[in-house]
Amino acid sequence: MKKAETMAKVYDPAKAEKRIYENWESRGYFKAAPDPDKKPFTIVIPPPNITGQLHMGHALDNTLQDILIRFKRMQGYEALWLPGTDHASIATEAKIVDAMAKEGLTKDDIGRDAFLERAWAWKDLYGGRIINQLKRLGSSCDWDRLRFTMDEGLSEAVTEVFVRLYEKGLIYRGERITNWCPHCNTSISDIEVEYKELDGSFWYINYPLADGSGYLMIATTRPETMLGDTAVAVNPEDEKYRALVGKKLILPLVNKEIPIIADDYVELGFGTGAVKITPAHDPNDFEVGKRHGLEVIKVLDDRGYVNENGGRYCGLERYEARKRIVKDLEELGLLVKVEPHKHNVGTCQRCGTVVEPMVSKQWYVKMKPLAEPAIEAVRSGEVRFVPERFSKIYYNWMENIQDWCISRQLWWGHRIPAYYCGECGGTVVSKTKPEKCPHCGADGDKLTQDPDTLDTWFSSALWPFSTLGWPHETEDLKYFFPTDVLVTGYDIIFFWVARMIFSSCEQMGKAPFRHVLIHGLIRDSQGRKMSKSLGNGIDPLEVIDEYGTDALRFAITSGNAPGNDQRYLPEKVEAARNFANKIWNATRFVLLNFDDEPDFANVDSSRFTAEDKWILSECNTLVREVTENLEKFELGVALTKVYDFMWDKFCDWYIELVKPRLFDDTDKTRTEAQYVLNDTLIKCLKLLHPFMPFVTEELYQSLYKDAESIMISKWPEYDEELVYEKETEKTELIINAVRAVRNIRREMNVPNSRKAHIIFVAPDENISILKAAEPLFARMACASGVSAVKDKTGIPENAASAVIDGAGIYIPLDELIDLEKEAERLTKEKENLEKELQRVKGKLGNESFVSKAPQKVVDEERAKLEKYTKMYGDLVQRLESLKS
RNA sequence: GGAGGUAUAGCUCAGUUGGUCAGAGCGCACGGUUCACAUCCGUGAGGUCGCGGGUUCGAGCCCCUCUAUCUCCACCA
Numbered sequence A: 001m002k003k004a005e006t007m008a009k010v011y012d013p014a015k016a017e018k019r020i021y022e023n024w025e026s027r028g029y030f031k032a033a034p035d036p037d038k039k040p041f042t043i044v045i046p047p048p049n050i051t052g053q054l055h056m057g058h059a060l061d062n063t064l065q066d067i068l069i070r071f072k073r074m075q076g077y078e079a080l081w082l083p084g085t086d087h088a089s090i091a092t093e094a095k096i097v098d099a100m101a102k103e104g105l106t107k108d109d110i111g112r113d114a115f116l117e118r119a120w121a122w123k124d125l126y127g128g129r130i131i132n133q134l135k136r137l138g139s140s141c142d143w144d145r146l147r148f149t150m151d152e153g154l155s156e157a158v159t160e161v162f163v164r165l166y167e168k169g170l171i172y173r174g175e176r177i178t179n180w181c182p183h184c185n186t187s188i189s190d191i192e193v194e195y196k197e198l199d200g201s202f203w204y205i206n207y208p209l210a211d212g213s214g215y216l217m218i219a220t221t222r223p224e225t226m227l228g229d230t231a232v233a234v235n236p237e238d239e240k241y242r243a244l245v246g247k248k249l250i251l252p253l254v255n256k257e258i259p260i261i262a263d264d265y266v267e268l269g270f271g272t273g274a275v276k277i278t279p280a281h282d283p284n285d286f287e288v289g290k291r292h293g294l295e296v297i298k299v300l301d302d303r304g305y306v307n308e309n310g311g312r313y314c315g316l317e318r319y320e321a322r323k324r325i326v327k328d329l330e331e332l333g334l335l336v337k338v339e340p341h342k343h344n345v346g347t348c349q350r351c352g353t354v355v356e357p358m359v360s361k362q363w364y365v366k367m368k369p370l371a372e373p374a375i376e377a378v379r380s381g382e383v384r385f386v387p388e389r390f391s392k393i394y395y396n397w398m399e400n401i402q403d404w405c406i407s408r409q410l411w412w413g414h415r416i417p418a419y420y421c422g423e424c425g426g427t428v429v430s431k432t433k434p435e436k437c438p439h440c441g442a443d444g445d446k447l448t449q450d451p452d453t454l455d456t457w458f459s460s461a462l463w464p465f466s467t468l469g470w471p472h473e474t475e476d477l478k479y480f481f482p483t484d485v486l487v488t489g490y491d492i493i494f495f496w497v498a499r500m501i502f503s504s505c506e507q508m509g510k511a512p513f514r515h516v517l518i519h520g521l522i523r524d525s526q527g528r529k530m531s532k533s534l535g536n537g538i539d540p541l542e543v544i545d546e547y548g549t550d551a552l553r554f555a556i557t558s559g560n561a562p563g564n565d566q567r568y569l570p571e572k573v574e575a576a577r578n579f580a581n582k583i584w585n586a587t588r589f590v591l592l593n594f595d596d597e598p599d600f601a602n603v604d605s606s607r608f609t610a611e612d613k614w615i616l617s618e619c620n621t622l623v624r625e626v627t628e629n630l631e632k633f634e635l636g637v638a639l640t641k642v643y644d645f646m647w648d649k650f651c652d653w654y655i656e657l658v659k660p661r662l663f664d665d666t667d668k669t670r671t672e673a674q675y676v677l678n679d680t681l682i683k684c685l686k687l688l689h690p691f692m693p694f695v696t697e698e699l700y701q702s703l704y705k706d707a708e709s710i711m712i713s714k715w716p717e718y719d720e721e722l723v724y725e726k727e728t729e730k731t732e733l734i735i736n737a738v739r740a741v742r743n744i745r746r747e748m749n750v751p752n753s754r755k756a757h758i759i760f761v762a763p764d765e766n767i768s769i770l771k772a773a774e775p776l777f778a779r780m781a782c783a784s785g786v787s788a789v790k791d792k793t794g795i796p797e798n799a800a801s802a803v804i805d806g807a808g809i810y811i812p813l814d815e816l817i818d819l820e821k822e823a824e825r826l827t828k829e830k831e832n833l834e835k836e837l838q839r840v841k842g843k844l845g846n847e848s849f850v851s852k853a854p855q856k857v858v859d860e861e862r863a864k865l866e867k868y869t870k871m872y873g874d875l876v877q878r879l880e881s882l883k884s
Numbered sequence B: 001g002g003a004g005g006u007a008u009a010g011c012u013c014a015g016u017u018g019g020u021c022a023g024a025g026c027g028c029a030c031g032g033u034u035c036a037c038a039u040c041c042g043u044g045a046g047g048u049c050g051c052g053g054g055u056u057c058g059a060g061c062c063c064c065u066c067u068a069u070c071u072c073c074a075c076c077a
Helices: A013-026 A056-074 A089-102 A107-137 A151-166 A223-228 A281-291 A308-311 A318-332 A368-378 A388-401 A456-460 A475-480 A490-508 A542-546 A549-557 A570-592 A609-632 A635-662 A670-688 A693-703 A726-747 A766-772 A772-778 A819-845 A845-851 A855-883
Strands: A042-043 A077-084 A170-179 A186-188 A191-210 A217-222 A231-236 A248-251 A256-262 A274-277 A335-348 A356-365 A384-386 A418-421 A427-429 A447-449 A484-488 A515-518 A758-761 A783-790 A799-804 A805-813
Touching: A013 A107, A013 A549, A013 A693, A042 A056, A042 A318, A042 A475, A056 A077, A056 A107, A056 A223, A056 A318, A056 A475, A056 A484, A056 A515, A056 A542, A056 A609, A056 A855, A077 A475, A077 A693, A089 A107, A089 A191, A089 A456, A151 A427, A151 A490, A170 A281, A170 A635, A191 A223, A191 A248, A191 A318, A217 A223, A217 A274, A223 A308, A223 A318, A223 A819, A231 A281, A231 A456, A248 A570, A256 A447, A274 A281, A308 A318, A318 A335, A318 A388, A368 A388, A384 A388, A388 A490, A456 A490, A484 A766, A542 A549, A542 A758, A549 A570, A549 A635, A570 A635, A570 A670, A570 A693, A609 A635, A609 A670, A609 A726, A635 A670, A635 A726, A635 A772, A670 A693, A726 A766, A726 A799, A758 A766, A772 A783, A799 A819, A799 A855, A819 A845
Parallel strands: A042 A077, A042 A484, A231 A256, A384 A515, A484 A515, A758 A783
Antiparallel strands: A170 A186, A170 A356, A191 A217, A191 A335, A231 A274, A248 A256, A418 A427, A418 A447, A758 A805, A799 A805
């Protein structure tokens, strides 16, 4: 029995995908190892969070990577796609804290060790989930190399880098204002703060002068911080206040004296011109305070409650304190007015809580020296952003970079390798706990390690080399590093891409990858960001269940420009599913028309017909273009080309054109048709495989008896032999003729059941071609017969007609013809042609066009002129004879 | 305040180096039960490529102004 007879009429992805994936995996096709005979091609995965669930962003990101990896693997590269997961310290810790809260437990209740035990258990439980979801996407990662940011090797890399940077003076510990999240209870870095515009108020408050001579009015959006005020500042140029500088104010509610100082920071003409200075809770005020030697008084604790410095407000939550303070000021008559005020408030990226700027002692990475080589790496072209415009965003950030706060008051993460001596108070940074304090010689047990952990991005910044074995000089590292492409969304350029680049420049002396392929977001059908709170997220796994992985992959990688956001539309997936089904049926057709054992050994290329050579040549062009597009990361363009070729050229034309030969057992070129069908289809499947791995594999296996797998088959190559201009012209003549006939019949409302004779009036060289195509016209254009003649004598008057390049077409329709309608139709045609002619004539009549445009373009225009003139002449004649 | 994106058919979007580039899918109209596929086939209608300038022999594509819209960064108490 033929294979095709066992194929269902409709492709069922659910049946195939699991089996195929397991086969790939068990045969070890995803594995990569250094091979001196091959060139490496490496991608490291953006490690998903262990707490993560696959979402559309992952689907897109990983599909793109898989396309590149599969393409390169087929091209003969040693293609490594290195997978892994990220411990995501703050996100994971928050989840575990939440889970514990349900049991009525807090971190402090169970202690650090027990907490970490829970965290690891969590990782074991959920860390694998996302991996299995990635597999359902068809991801061809080398799973044997699965890494985790907190596994032993990567932790070693983290410590190594920390110590190196510290020893170089690029990591320091300092007391500064940091963004503090009172909910997560940790410091966070600048980029972890998201600004949201919120409705707030401006409170205008009178601070009494100490000498009782009046008041100084200030305005604030955070009245509770006044508890920590240690001065009021005015601009030194401000005439209004010049006399007050140096005088004292009584800080209301606290009742202590604070000075009036002059500082440029205060902007003339804004607000009241006087600014309360709270060095402990505002970055600008902190700087002012430093300049003026002001006392730094912290009035809030880590949880956002007023502390003992807040006097009678001590113990109040910050917003509760705000209310009370405003009320008290009002009672004292010091509150002048309240104005509504919209302002941007920093919130915690993770939990959304309003961030409190607070002075605290944290570890920082000094960024300026690290940024410079990282900027240079992009400027020199060592790293290229695709699309290029994202390098601007990168520069913009890198050139204005602030020091990076890397310590977190969390437990889940890499512990900071710093030790403090209980004897002398000295600090030691060391890969392992020192036996003695190097400062005072105190015994090792006097040394206590910093309780804090590192920002999760500190470890992911090392990902491209830590996963390959660094700091050890491994074979993998030598072979696979630097990696080739990093694929990620633009939302993560600062968090990750930039940090990988400077970390790699610093540690490896070169950039970690050559290309950064940036993609956009997948939004909902209305263009909104998919989010949990909106509940508008689409689960890729559900889409896969319904339409298949290939359909999803197709839908999200076609029809959008690199770096642009796209909307998720179910219709798109549906169209993609239909395409998978289309090629399924095309293959089924090809197989149905094979003999049991098609013997391609006997194929004689001299027996190839015009349409054979046409499709071979078109397919050859396709191979070249798709390969070029993929090399340039123009994935969507590449995919569209394969789609158009397969559906339009291959299915709608080539298959239809060869049907007469296939259905006729005695046809002398039948084997050649079978061969070309097979050859073209296989090339197409290969070109399509990176995008739609499952269906292409399934079909490839059907076509090839002993095929191992399409994913390790050889990528098609452009063949200079396969260029057939003459045959292409011939075939296009047939195609255009068929189209024209169909058009006429449709316009004339001729039912398909009514067959009609077709008369072609054509130059000698086309006569035999058209005549020979009689069976095709019969099949494809409802022809009862075809004649091809040199001139119009003898053509019945009541014929519908059309003019194409290379032939006049006449269809005698007797009673069916409506002469007026026919004339109308031809007049429309004529007008269109006139327009074209005018355009071409105008161009060629323009002397500067003829002299300045490339010869090729001019020649093309001349050929057009000739063609159109001929067609126009024919049309005019036809119209005239109609009228008479 | 700074930077960037987008504006093309009713809808969602392509358009790779300026020269058949005015396209696709969906939708719409009309017609198709012959043996690959109705998840299909065929035919067709629909756009002065946001406005206005400029460069060029030639611009959807390059430059400038403007309008609309989105995003990122910074953030004045």
